[in-house]
Amino acid sequence: MSIVSEFKEFAVKGSVVDLAVGVIIGGAFGKIVDSIVNDLIMPIIGKLTGGLDFSSYYIGLNGQAAGLPLAEAKKAGAVFAYGNFITVLIYFIILAFIIFMMIKQVNRFKKEAPPAPIEPAEDVLLLRQIRDSLRK
Secondary structure (H helix, E strand, C coil): CCHHHHHHHHHCCHHHHHHHHHHHHHHHHHHHHHHHHHHHHHHHHHHHCCCCCHHHCCEECCCCCCCCCHHHHHHHCCEECHHHHHHHHHHHHHHHHHHHHHHHHHHHHCCCCCCCCCCCCHHHHHHHHHHHHHHC
């Protein structure tokens, strides 16, 4: 089997197409969650903490002057942007929670297969046959 035919067989499998759709939807969903974090949650957290903007917290590693905006500090050299990390961590926690809730709901709607009837063991069947033949 040639490489091309093997790749074609792999690419047209349903699971590969499902994965591609999942990645595309996941990318779009990530943008929604990113907007929720940056536009809704972080401003509320900033308001509750006295106007703090986590994304602008950094430690200059090249002697940048304190108080520069993060973009300007990055232009001047390397920075340890721990505030941006806090924002991304909050983003991850929210995304993980939303995915958890979605999977929980999907699993709730799945129909469970009825349990298969348990057949008695072979020795029990044999004993029943003996019992029935003794009754006759």
